Amino acid sequence: MELATEIAILGTGFGGTLTALLLHRQGRRVVLIDRGRHPRFLIGESSTPIADLVWQQLCTRYQLPRLEALAKWGPWQREYPQLDCGLKRGFSYYRHHPDRHFEPNADHTNELLIAASNHDDSADTHWYRPDFDQFLVSEARREGIAVLEETTLDAITGREPWRLTGRHLDEPFALTAEFVIDATGEGSFLPRHLALSPQVESLQTRSRSVYGHFTGVDLWGPEYVHRGGRTADHPFACDDAALHHVIDGGWMYVLRFRSGVTSAGFLLNLEHHADRAAWSAEAEWQWLLARYPSIGRQFSRAETTPLCGPLRKTGRVQRRWSRCADRDWALLPFTAYGLDALHSTGNAHTLRGVERLADLLGTRWDHPDLAPGLAHYDTQLSREIDVLDQVVAGCYQAFADFRLFSSFAMLYFAGAIFSEVRRRQGKSGVHDDFLLANEPDYRNRLDRGVAELRQILSTGPVTAPRAEQFRQFIEREIAPYNMAGLCDPARHNMYPYLD
Numbered sequence: 001m002e003l004a005t006e007i008a009i010l011g012t013g014f015g016g017t018l019t020a021l022l023l024h025r026q027g028r029r030v031v032l033i034d035r036g037r038h039p040r041f042l043i044g045e046s047s048t049p050i051a052d053l054v055w056q057q058l059c060t061r062y063q064l065p066r067l068e069a070l071a072k073w074g075p076w077q078r079e080y081p082q083l084d085c086g087l088k089r090g091f092s093y094y095r096h097h098p099d100r101h102f103e104p105n106a107d108h109t110n111e112l113l114i115a116a117s118n119h120d121d122s123a124d125t126h127w128y129r130p131d132f133d134q135f136l137v138s139e140a141r142r143e144g145i146a147v148l149e150e151t152t153l154d155a156i157t158g159r160e161p162w163r164l165t166g167r168h169l170d171e172p173f174a175l176t177a178e179f180v181i182d183a184t185g186e187g188s189f190l191p192r193h194l195a196l197s198p199q200v201e202s203l204q205t206r207s208r209s210v211y212g213h214f215t216g217v218d219l220w221g222p223e224y225v226h227r228g229g230r231t232a233d234h235p236f237a238c239d240d241a242a243l244h245h246v247i248d249g250g251w252m253y254v255l256r257f258r259s260g261v262t263s264a265g266f267l268l269n270l271e272h273h274a275d276r277a278a279w280s281a282e283a284e285w286q287w288l289l290a291r292y293p294s295i296g297r298q299f300s301r302a303e304t305t306p307l308c309g310p311l312r313k314t315g316r317v318q319r320r321w322s323r324c325a326d327r328d329w330a331l332l333p334f335t336a337y338g339l340d341a342l343h344s345t346g347n348a349h350t351l352r353g354v355e356r357l358a359d360l361l362g363t364r365w366d367h368p369d370l371a372p373g374l375a376h377y378d379t380q381l382s383r384e385i386d387v388l389d390q391v392v393a394g395c396y397q398a399f400a401d402f403r404l405f406s407s408f409a410m411l412y413f414a415g416a417i418f419s420e421v422r423r424r425q426g427k428s429g430v431h432d433d434f435l436l437a438n439e440p441d442y443r444n445r446l447d448r449g450v451a452e453l454r455q456i457l458s459t460g461p462v463t464a465p466r467a468e469q470f471r472q473f474i475e476r477e478i479a480p481y482n483m484a485g486l487c488d489p490a491r492h493n494m495y496p497y498l499d
């Protein structure tokens with residue numbers, strides 16, 4: 001098979017397929033290629049307010065009304081009940097200690113709930129990626145976009161145009177394209193074939209993962225109540241959330257879908273949890289559940305789903321490449337880097353990357369401004385990766401003491417909420433940075449927060465007055481961005497959504 005196109009997009013995760021739809025809408029000729037076939041197992045599921053907002057704005061700008069309902073829980077349930085999805089009212093975090101059941105206390109000092117919506121209808125969602133990605137691919141086909149699944153690429157040669165070769169359904173395959181977008185995520189086809197240099201050592205976050213999709217996972221709320229927890233002032237049901245169990249040197253995400261499937265995984269700091277290479281994923285999973293008995297109870301009946309198969313285990317999750325774009329190729333964010341799932345920043349960042357590339361290639365194709373635009377995409381993405389890394393690495397350090405974590409994490413939430421509101425008000429747009437990464441003032445405050453955190457942690461056990469000083473310090477630092485009353489001790493770590 002021999003094909004020619006303007007833009008080849010490698011990877012039919014939601015990132016690649018959405019990019020294809022937006023470019024097609026602007027009259028560009030695109031071909032989508034994936035080595036797999038839908039539906040297939042994939043993680044990276046939890047949306048956030050900024051992800052929903054960008055999704056909605058893209059649907060409006062590029063006239064994709066059939067996709068709009070996927071931006072919120074309520075419309076999604078009404079329009080696409082057949083596509084599995086989870087209700088996410090916010091973020092919930094619980095601090096566990098080894099060999100002890102979770103012990104709630106009246107002041108919620110070992111838990112943190114941050115609402116991201118004020119009712120279910122407008123809530124964020126967890127995207128069940130086998131359904132979600134397959135639906136987007138069917139929409140791309142419906143629009144007349146060529147989608148080639150089960151296509152294994154072996155090489156990329158030439159330039160002006162590029163020539164991609166491999167096999168499609170066991171037949172030899174070749175595609176010429178003027179521009180290539182790599183949306184293969186961890187597959188990282190283009191970086192490997194263009195011999196970009198890995199830059200993972202520039203990242204401070206160091207974690208690995210054990211994860212899967214399960215049935216039979218119990219709700220956390222009843223276990224929490226059984227242990228004496230008080231839910232009267234919870235701003236939402238703690239299971240209708242991206243539920244985080246924080247443990248020594250790591251954390252676990254638990255994302256429930258309506259169908260009864262739950263996506264869950266541990267992210268483990270490599271210093272605290274050196275890779276037990278000899279252990280299977282199953283052995284390590286069981287060891288962690290035994291070590292944290294309340295989590296163990298929640299997962300005591302859990303079994304992996306047939307589509308997922310056995311539990312999966314990774315080495316270091318972080319990846320990063322030396323470049324994100326050049327004049328005739330670009331990487332979507334999740335190809336350019338992989339960080340950690342903490343706070344669910346990945347999908348929103350991917351959508352911001354899709355949005356920028358669609359705008360650049362749609363409006364400046366065959367225009368001298370395209371190359372400088374792509375150079376800007378490269379530096380901007382790099383800057384954003386550095387900021388996200390600083391936030392996530394800082395949170396891992398703060399896990400040591402939940403009082404520090406629940407203050408430090410506010411540097412992230414204040415920035416995220418501030419940038420969401422600014423965007424909602426039309427004060428920022430397509431080419432502004434993700435998470436205020438280009439605001440020197442915000443970055444300075446983040447730097448100071450990290451420095452203060454390190455200083456406290458380096459001086460031995462954290463006393464109550466020291467933890468309170470840190471809270472006050474962060475409260476002052478986030479003040480110009482704090483639109484949600486974060487760091488307020490009167491809230492006892494329970495933050496409702498403020499319109």
Ligand SMILES: Cc1cc2nc3c(=O)[nH]c(=O)nc-3n(C[C@H](O)[C@H](O)[C@H](O)COP(=O)(O)OP(=O)(O)OC[C@H]3O[C@@H](n4cnc5c(N)ncnc54)[C@H](O)[C@@H]3O)c2cc1C
Binds near residue numbers: 047317
């Ligand atoms: C453990 C973990 C948990 C995460 N959880 C969250 C979360 O809760 N919320 C969030 O916002 N983000 C999360 N993320 C990030 C999220 O996974 C990414 O943002 C998202 O998957 C990016 O989508 P994508 O379409 O760009 O890439 P992907 O989803 O990775 O899709 C890549 C596609 O490319 C195809 N492919 C791969 N290699 C090749 C090749 N050589 N040739 C052709 N096709 C290829 C694959 O088959 C796949 O279809 C998580 C990441 C990890 C590692």
